[in-house]
Amino acid sequence: MNRLRNISEFLALRRNTSLLLVALVLAGTGEKLWLGFAPKYIETLGGTVLIIGLFDALQTFLGAIYAYPGGWLTDHWGQRKSLLLFSVISVAGYILVLLWHHWLALLLGSFLFLAWSALCCRCRRRFPSSPLRCKAAGIRWASACNP
Numbered sequence: 001m002n003r004l005r006n007i008s009e010f011l012a013l014r015r016n017t018s019l020l021l022v023a024l025v026l027a028g029t030g031e032k033l034w035l036g037f038a039p040k041y042i043e044t045l046g047g048t049v050l051i052i053g054l055f056d057a058l059q060t061f062l063g064a065i066y067a068y069p070g071g072w073l074t075d076h077w078g079q080r081k082s083l084l085l086f087s088v089i090s091v092a093g094y095i096l097v098l099l100w101h102h103w104l105a106l107l108l109g110s111f112l113f114l115a116w117s118a119l120c121c122r123c124r125r126r127f128p129s130s131p132l133r134c135k136a137a138g139i140r141w142a143s144a145c146n147p
Contacts, residue, residue: 027087031117035059038106047103058110066118090116 039052047055074082093112097105 028117031113042103042106045101045103045106047106051103051107055107055110058107059114062111062114063118066115070118086116
């Protein structure tokens with residue numbers, strides 16, 4: 001038990017940081033797993049090749065656009081509040097797709113559920129480093145303490 005505590009102190013793992021890490025890994029993995037099947041799902045719902053291409057373009061475009069407001073909100077609201085807001089936005093997109101079985105729902109919902117990974121980018125990078133001290137074992141962790 002002492003050895004486990006030493007390892008967790010060395011890696012700067014706290015209970016909330018570890019739980020957040022597990023949640024982010026599971027959510028990110030789930031998102032990436034099903035997005036690979038989204039074009040086939042759009043095709044099954046009656047979407048054309050143009051709609052599938054539009055969905056892929058939206059993925060790329062929204063990933064680039066949502067990063068800036070996500071960073072701004074994280075800086076102004078704090079990590080926990082903004083992460084909670086981004087998660088609620090994402091869940092709203094998944095609920096839309098779940099309740100309305102149409103390719104248009106997937107395109108409209110993509111504005112919501114694709115926002116999670118891009119909006120949370122700043123939160124994911126900043127939250128685990130917040131409990132770290134800037135000096136650990138004689139090494140300055142400047143990149144971890146000042147994201």
